[in-house]
Amino acid sequence: MSAALTRLKSDRPVRWTTIIGIMLVPLTVAGVLLWGLWNPTERLENVTAAVVNLDEAAEVDGQTVPLGRVLAGELIGEPESDSSAGDDGTANFTWVLTDAEDAAEGVADGRYATVVTIPRTFSADATSLSGEPGDARQARIDVTESDRGRLIDAALSGIVTQTATQVLNEQLGEQFVAGVYVGFNELGDGVGDAADGADQLATGVSELSTGTAQLDEGAVQLADGTQQLADGTQQLASGAGTLASGSGELASGVGQYVAGAQQLADAYPQLSAGATAAVQQLQTLIGAMTQLQAASAEPSAQLEQGLTAAGTGAASFGTDIEPLVTDCVVSTGDIEYCERLSEALTAHAGAIGGGLEMASDGAAGVAEATQALQQQLGGATPPGVDPAAQLGQLTAGLADFGSGLHELAAQGGQLSSGAAQLADGAAQLSAGTGELAANAPQLADGASQLADGTSELVEGTAQLEAGAGELATGLQAAVDNVPVTTDAEREQLSRAAATPVLAEGASDELFTASGVPLFAGIALWAGALAAFLVLSPLWRRARDAARGVGYITLRSAVPAIALGAIQGAAAGVAMPIALGYDFGQGARFFGFALLAGIAFTLLVQGLSALLGGLGRFLAFVLLVVAFAVGIVSTVPGALAAVGDVSPLGAGLDGFQSIATGAGSAGSAALLLVLWAVAGLVLTGLAVVRARRSAAR
Numbered sequence: 279m280s281a282a283l284t285r286l287k288s289d290r291p292v293r294w295t296t297i298i299g300i301m302l303v304p305l306t307v308a309g310v311l312l313w314g315l316w317n318p319t320e321r322l323e324n325v326t327a328a329v330v331n332l333d334e335a336a337e338v339d340g341q342t343v344p345l346g347r348v349l350a351g352e353l354i355g356e357p358e359s360d361s362s363a364g365d366d367g368t369a370n371f372t373w374v375l376t377d378a379e380d381a382a383e384g385v386a387d388g389r390y391a392t393v394v395t396i397p398r399t400f401s402a403d404a405t406s407l408s409g410e411p412g413d414a415r416q417a418r419i420d421v422t423e424s425d426r427g428r429l430i431d432a433a434l435s436g437i438v439t440q441t442a443t444q445v446l447n448e449q450l451g452e453q454f455v456a457g458v459y460v461g462f463n464e465l466g467d468g469v470g471d472a473a474d475g476a477d478q479l480a481t482g483v484s485e486l487s488t489g490t491a492q493l494d495e496g497a498v499q500l501a502d503g504t505q506q507l508a509d510g511t512q513q514l515a516s517g518a519g520t521l522a523s524g525s526g527e528l529a530s531g532v533g534q535y536v537a538g539a540q541q542l543a544d545a546y547p548q549l550s551a552g553a554t555a556a557v558q559q560l561q562t563l564i565g566a567m568t569q570l571q572a573a574s575a576e577p578s579a580q581l582e583q584g585l586t587a588a589g590t591g592a593a594s595f596g597t598d599i600e601p602l603v604t605d606c607v608v609s610t611g612d613i614e615y616c617e618r619l620s621e622a623l624t625a626h627a628g629a630i631g632g633g634l635e636m637a638s639d640g641a642a643g644v645a646e647a648t649q650a651l652q653q654q655l656g657g658a659t660p661p662g663v664d665p666a667a668q669l670g671q672l673t674a675g676l677a678d679f680g681s682g683l684h685e686l687a688a689q690g691g692q693l694s695s696g697a698a699q700l701a702d703g704a705a706q707l708s709a710g711t712g713e714l715a716a717n718a719p720q721l722a723d724g725a726s727q728l729a730d731g732t733s734e735l736v737e738g739t740a741q742l743e744a745g746a747g748e749l750a751t752g753l754q755a756a757v758d759n760v761p762v763t764t765d766a767e768r769e770q771l772s773r774a775a776a777t778p779v780l781a782e783g784a785s786d787e788l789f790t791a792s793g794v795p796l797f798a799g800i801a802l803w804a805g806a807l808a809a810f811l812v813l814s815p816l817w818r819r820a821r822d823a824a825r826g827v828g829y830i831t832l833r834s835a836v837p838a839i840a841l842g843a844i845q846g847a848a849a850g851v852a853m854p855i856a857l858g859y860d861f862g863q864g865a866r867f868f869g870f871a872l873l874a875g876i877a878f879t880l881l882v883q884g885l886s887a888l889l890g891g892l893g894r895f896l897a898f899v900l901l902v903v904a905f906a907v908g909i910v911s912t913v914p915g916a917l918a919a920v921g922d923v924s925p926l927g928a929g930l931d932g933f934q935s936i937a938t939g940a941g942s943a944g945s946a947a948l949l950l951v952l953w954a955v956a957g958l959v960l961t962g963l964a965v966v967r968a969r970r971s972a973a974r
Contacts, residue, residue: 336401476750501729525701795933796908815887846875877954884960
């Protein structure tokens, strides 16, 4: 192969030592990167840092608490508190306890990569949680990093200081939470006592509520009774007033009555005499009428009989006229004469009948008038009663009535005096009942107010009973909900509360397995670039060979393919062994490294052949971009895009898929094949240009 390759600046063949040196470039780059950057946290003792403790110890509950000294011990890694080294034995910085002046000089001249200054109020601020809530403060430390330190020294110092402060925060948090749970235990005891008292209070209030309910019922009945009493006294007062008024009127009426009775008694003798005379005259008239009725009874009967007989004869005469007229016509034959005779007789018969009828009516009227007069005089006396005897009794009664009037007039004085006394008593009764009626509403109002007050008292005691019950229930619920913990439980809870979230699986190590894809890609790309910094990218007979462009392109690419395959194979064997991959993962890494070595070499060859020094510069730029993109994800977007679409980006993706075991490297391998073809195309274009230049 050395005879087929020529140097970049001359036509002399390349020696085998140069070839070996080129093949060792990827191994050298990968080895140096792995050796120098692999997990730098294991060699923290090579970094010197300083601690300046200005803290003044605080006093909490009579005890001195020097938290600044504790934090300095955590950083320095004293045997009794070597927390920053971790449980896995990782190393710590070489910490120096110094003063502020020496720390400033050390940061300035680079002796100290980091200086941690603990301020004077550190202990007071860190223990401020034990004081008033408004006085609680966060404790702070000042971290100063040297401008003359290495690239990742600041990140390493941040890891160490954060670990130390985290340990101290956990210790303080555990103490605080443990104190809180001790307070919960004491609070639970106090609330339990309060709950017992609330139960007793609820029982007493329940009994009080029962008594106030009974009191309210009695007050309501009292209010109803006093209201009825007020209404009754009002009615009594009204009745007494009416009685007094009526008694006065009665007394006045009795006086008038007595006076009238006296006047009547005085006037009655004349009335009695006149009435007696009238009765006597009436008795005489009744006797005369009785005699008249007895004397006219027989003539009246005879008159009635004669009138009846005359009426019967007149009726018979009227009946006989028509036969007489017929006989007249037969006897005389003078019809006209007979008719005149008939009319005359009929007229006289009618007049006789009418006169008799009027006489009969007049006799009946006389009889009726006599009977009516008899009845009026006798007062419609029932049968068997003598009117004259009754008039005699009337005369005797008038005499008795006169005697009674005289007695009534004599006793009227006593009646008038009694009526006056009754009026005085009624007036006094009215005055007394008036005062009673005036005071009864006040009594009723007071009783109503008492009833209202007892009702409100009942409501208040009911609310108090409900509130006491709710208080007892709430306090009991509070007792049930207040956590009561043992010492072991408090210790476990304080650890969990001080560190509620643990990030498992995360690592603070730098450049571990995630750095393998970066190291492998950069090593193979650096090997390809180094090769064509020394070797000519084209076959030495590319300008004058009697061959086609395709042949010459392949002839120029064969050494590059061989060199890239050797570099890829060397990296694919050495790195899996160093990293301890199993056979399957190692085989995949080897195959992809072989493909990446060939693709990178062909592409760098094409860039160097077509663009010369510019192409090699572009290859170097891609190397730097890949290194920057591979270290951190916060690079600018444009730079990250260039790195992702470059052949190094495809190589990094493939190596990362194999190293992490996540996903497939097939798409990355396909991209590398396309980049290899692109390198061949660039080399072919360079061959075309070289042959045209030789032809001119």
